[in-house]
Amino acid sequence: MTTLDLNDPDFVADPYPVYAWLRDVEPVHYSAANDLWLVSRYDDVLAVLRDAPGFSSDLGKAGLDDNPFNPAIRIPRRLARLLDRLPPVRTLLTSDPPHHTQLRRKVAKAFTPRRIAALEPRIREITERLVDDLDDDLVRDVASPLPTIVIAELMGIPADRRDDFKRWSDELVNGLLTGGSRIRMARSALAVSWFFARTVRSRRHRPGGDVISLLVTRDQDGDALTLAELVNFCILLLVAGNETTTNLVSNAMLALFDRPDLWRRLGTDPDLAPAVVEETLRYDGPAQGLLRVTTAEVRIGDVTVPEGARVLPLTGSANRDPRHWADPDAFRLDRPAGDHIAFGSGIHYCIGTALARLETRIVLETLARRHPHLGPAGVPERIQSPVLRGLRTLPVTIRPTVPG
Ligand code: HEM
Numbered sequence: 001m002t003t004l005d006l007n008d009p010d011f012v013a014d015p016y017p018v019y020a021w022l023r024d025v026e027p028v029h030y031s032a033a034n035d036l037w038l039v040s041r042y043d044d045v046l047a048v049l050r051d052a053p054g055f056s057s058d059l060g061k062a063g064l065d066d067n068p069f070n071p072a073i074r075i076p077r078r079l080a081r082l083l084d085r086l087p088p089v090r091t092l093l094t095s096d097p098p099h100h101t102q103l104r105r106k107v108a109k110a111f112t113p114r115r116i117a118a119l120e121p122r123i124r125e126i127t128e129r130l131v132d133d134l135d136d137d138l139v140r141d142v143a144s145p146l147p148t149i150v151i152a153e154l155m156g157i158p159a160d161r162r163d164d165f166k167r168w169s170d171e172l173v174n175g176l177l178t179g180g181s182r183i184r185m186a187r188s189a190l191a192v193s194w195f196f197a198r199t200v201r202s203r204r205h206r207p208g209g210d211v212i213s214l215l216v217t218r219d220q221d222g223d224a225l226t227l228a229e230l231v232n233f234c235i236l237l238l239v240a241g242n243e244t245t246t247n248l249v250s251n252a253m254l255a256l257f258d259r260p261d262l263w264r265r266l267g268t269d270p271d272l273a274p275a276v277v278e279e280t281l282r283y284d285g286p287a288q289g290l291l292r293v294t295t296a297e298v299r300i301g302d303v304t305v306p307e308g309a310r311v312l313p314l315t316g317s318a319n320r321d322p323r324h325w326a327d328p329d330a331f332r333l334d335r336p337a338g339d340h341i342a343f344g345s346g347i348h349y350c351i352g353t354a355l356a357r358l359e360t361r362i363v364l365e366t367l368a369r370r371h372p373h374l375g376p377a378g379v380p381e382r383i384q385s386p387v388l389r390g391l392r393t394l395p396v397t398i399r400p401t402v403p404g
Contacts, residue, residue, distance in 0.1 A: 005033035006386035019317035028303035037311045044301050045318035050346040055292035058096045091232045106225050110211045116354040127366045138394040143249035147242045156210030168192040169238045196234040245356045247286035247390025249363050257376045266368035273361045275333040283331050285342035288316030289387045315341050371398045
């Protein structure tokens with residue numbers, strides 16, 4: 001294999017054989033088609049993610065704003081200037097220390113495990129309602145609406161704006177990752193920026209119990225987020241949290257459909273759900289690769305990578321590396337907890353882990369209890385992205401199939 005193109009539909013359909021080849025033959029591989037250095041072994045991926053000074057997340061600095069692998073959404077520059085009369089702001093995901101450290105300290109308070117655990121009864125209620133209305137597509141009817149409704153409620157967005165909210169989120173993600181319309185994406189970025197700017201302003205005057213109100217209040221050091229930082233963070237929550245959680249549910253269900261025994265056991269023993277969630281994150285995680293830029297020439301394994309190079313640590317490959325995992329291609333519930341790197345590692349470690357785990361666990365428990373005969377009913381449609389792994393549709397039937 002001399003040229004590897006991550007946008008090749010065969011790779012997108014099943015990247016795991018290619019990962020195995022990369023790990024064995026060229027663990028640090030330069031893809032000319034994508035102008036990306038692919039890092040595929042567990043230890044190397046971890047080393048890249050934990051070396052923030054050597055591997056920058058500030059893709060704007062490297063002129064990568066328009067890159068399809070750039071998972072960042074930024075509010076339009078003119079709007080950011082207008083909002084704060086400041087230079088354009090970076091998002092949490094695409095900034096380096098010291099800016100990242102300050103920003104993360106300010107926003108982390110909104111996502112503590114305690115705050116998230118308190119949401120469980122409400123997430124159960126929403127999930128039961130969605131499962132009541134489950135018709136023939138699990139993504140459309142349950143996996144996709146749930147995270148959007150939950151994050152909208154967390155932010156205190158009125159129910160009558162949910163449809164706009166969902167549309168903006170979809171168009172932003174589509175435009176970024178799957179080659180959807182750039183014009184629609186820009187329009188959505190503008191609409192969502194204005195919407196959040198107005199919401200932030202009104203929360204400053206009349207705070208409530210929601211996440212935006214929490215973020216507009218000053219912390220103990222008297223520090224507050226600027227309006228543009230707040231708007232950017234709200235957009236990041238939409239983009240980073242919705243599609244990924246939807247995909248975790250769909251990837252888990254695909255794995256379970258292949259293992260009917262496990263599905264039946266889950267129906268009678270909901271305590272298995274957390275282990276199913278963790279193993280799905282390892283076995284077929286929603287985020288397969290993360291983007292970094294080298295700040296100086298650097299050695300990764302035996303390979304020298306130049307300064308300013310775009311590096312893609314493949315978390316999806318690391319999580320199947322036989323140098324780290326016994327029997328890596330098997331779906332097993334007895335693995336050590338917390339060892340996979342599906343949520344990243346180091347300073348950018350996902351802030352939404354507790355929420356994503358909680359939502360996915362509740363969906364799996366609810367479906368297995370209420371629909372023990374749930375099964376696939378046609379060919380699912382896959383999202384055409386090399387870094388975001390999941391399904392656009394998952395046709396299902398909720399009745400037992402009658403033979404003949
Ligand atoms: C960061 C994955 C759900 C918010 C990350 C990163 C990964 C990730 C891999 C690290 C990115 C990097 O190092 O460049 C996932 C997966 C999810 C999920 C697989 C679902 C299964 C969520 C949710 C939220 C969220 C529900 C919030 C509501 C964030 C934010 C960051 C982040 C704000 C940036 C953190 C930082 O840069 O310091 N996520 N995520 N994520 N995630 Fe998640």
